[in-house]
Amino acid sequence: MTEPVLEMDAITVRFGGVVALSDVSLDVRPREVLGVIGPNGAGKTTLFNVACGFVTPTQGRLTFEGADVTGWGPSSLVERGVARSLQGLGLFDRLSVLDNVLVGADVHSRAGFFSSLLALPRGARDEQALVERSMDVLERLGIRDRAASVVGGLPYPLRKRVALARALVAEPRLLLLDEPASGLSEGEMSELGDIIRDLAGDVCVMLVEHHMDLVMRVCDRLTVLDFGRTIATGTPEEVRDDPDVLEAYLGGAVDDGPAQTTGGHGA
Ligand SMILES: Nc1ncnc2c1ncn2[C@@H]1O[C@H](COP(=O)(O)OP(=O)(O)OP(=O)(O)O)[C@@H](O)[C@H]1O
Ligand SMILES: [Mg+2]
Structure with a gap:
């Protein structure tokens, strides 16, 4: 079970x-x-x-994964x-798709997840890993070719995918x-x-x-x-x-x- x-x-x-x-x-x-x-x-x-x-x-x-998280x-x-994608998308319209997704990836870097796991110093390599991971998520959602586009100019369905990508990049x-x-x-x-x-x-x-x-x-x-x-x-x-x-x-x-x-x- x-x-x-x-x-x-x-x-x-x-x-x-x-x-x-x-x-x-x-x-x-x-x-x-x-x-x-x-x-x-x-x-x-x-x-x-x-x-x-x-x-x-x-x-x-x-309860999340066996731990009592009531009131968290x-x-x-x-x-x-636990990631969520809200009805109001909460995207940064003037930033690129990739930058919006990187905001989601930042959950790990703040928590020290990558640095501690890979014993990496904060900095360039860390950043590069996050960019690669973000691009992988965009690929999976079929919007990799939009990575450099400004979010505010995208049609609504694509904006929804960006919001989903941002939730997913935190794994x-x-x-x-x-x-x-x-x-x-x-x-x-x-x-x-x-x-x-x-x-x-x-x-x-x-x-x-x-x-x-x-x-x-x-x-x-x-x-x-x-x-x-x-x-x-x-x-x-x-x-x-x-x-x-x-x-x-x-x-x-x-x-x-x-x-x-x-x-x-x-x-
Ligand atoms: N912040 C709040 N303060 C007071 N009542 C609330 C609040 N949020 C929800 N309610 C009430 O709680 C009940 C459930 O609302 P909820 O929004 O969870 O339903 P829903 O199933 O999501 O509805 P919908 O299909 O319209 O989105 C409703 O009677 C609603 O008026
Ligand atoms: Mg509702």
Whole structure:
């Protein structure tokens, strides 16, 4: 049995009177893509924010590679091996693609990872290694030929790849993606799916996403949230046929009983 990379154990998050997450547990296993889906207001972004350290759970425990990291902030988690690509891309528009990616690589150099591992002095050789690693990541994402381009002049889908490259260059063991397909065409989404599948050989991924077709194609397992609770977990096939999931997505159109009124949707 392999140990999960990330575990959430009975996570509850309250914002004042709003219960955004209630007793949610999940795990992300090595080389796996775990999808998190659910209707508007279900708690997906809150869950994502707990995983990257932006939100501290009111109750429950977050474990990364066996260590209790509950309450750790984003920068500590990044140094530990958790990378994220946010909806707002947070790129430096006036810098080149390569320089933007190097900002992500700096996580290791600050932590002394390369210098200590290779006994290198800080300086030219260190820098060269980071550039090479950054170029490798750009290659893998199909944008190596754009390394020298200024980010602000690139079309949105390419900017998204730069943001992803920046997250990956730190060689994370867990990659967190919040709505990576937003604003992409069908074709671009399909390419993104291929990229995520390719990455999953090296890094496990938690994918928070609205687009069902992408999620169904890319994820090994899914967790479905509704009103801050887990209503289903399983393979895409299992989840797709789950009556609770159908009801959540159809807004109570399935004919047994009224929809829940615990608040949240449309808030
Ligand atoms: N900072 C906050 N303060 C107060 N309430 C919040 C806060 N963040 C989220 N909420 C509430 O928590 C619930 C879950 O929100 P969340 O953004 O996690 O849902 P979501 O599944 O990401 O929704 P969407 O599909 O619209 O992105 C909602 O009722 C939302 O209004
Ligand atoms: Mg959201």
